[in-house]
Amino acid sequence: MEERRKFVRLQSRLKAKCWVLGTQEPLSSTSRNIGGGGISLFTKRRLAPGTVLGIEVYFPSRLAPIRFTGEVIWSGELITSGEQDALNTYETGVRFLDITPEDRTYILKYAEASILKK
Numbered sequence: 001m002e003e004r005r006k007f008v009r010l011q012s013r014l015k016a017k018c019w020v021l022g023t024q025e026p027l028s029s030t031s032r033n034i035g036g037g038g039i040s041l042f043t044k045r046r047l048a049p050g051t052v053l054g055i056e057v058y059f060p061s062r063l064a065p066i067r068f069t070g071e072v073i074w075s076g077e078l079i080t081s082g083e084q085d086a087l088n089t090y091e092t093g094v095r096f097l098d099i100t101p102e103d104r105t106y107i108l109k110y111a112e113a114s115i116l117k118k
Contacts, residue, residue: 068099
């Protein structure tokens with residue numbers, strides 16, 4: 001299978017909050033991975049492709065979260081072995097729609113630095 005991503009994705013468990021724009025219903029609490037083009041989140045329900053989300057991601061080295069909007073590209077039920085969080089049973093792939101260049105650069109540097117540490 002051909003890799004279509006332009007950016008490296010860092011497998012991460014970052015605290016995150018997301019909601020469908022126009023609502024305040026919280027949908028997630030943790031990221032699965034993040035990179036320069038988007039993020040994968042664990043969510044409470046399956047979201048339709050094209051859904052626009054407001055998202056906040058909390059990084060251990062920053063006081064304030066990074067905030068952006070993103071579009072759901074795919075969403076599916078988690079397949080896991082063992083115990084899973086009953087509140088977050090879906091994984092949702094999101095591409096960035098509106099993110100500042102500075103925040104995108106921060107995410108890229110965070111991902112690259114974390115990969116180099118391994």
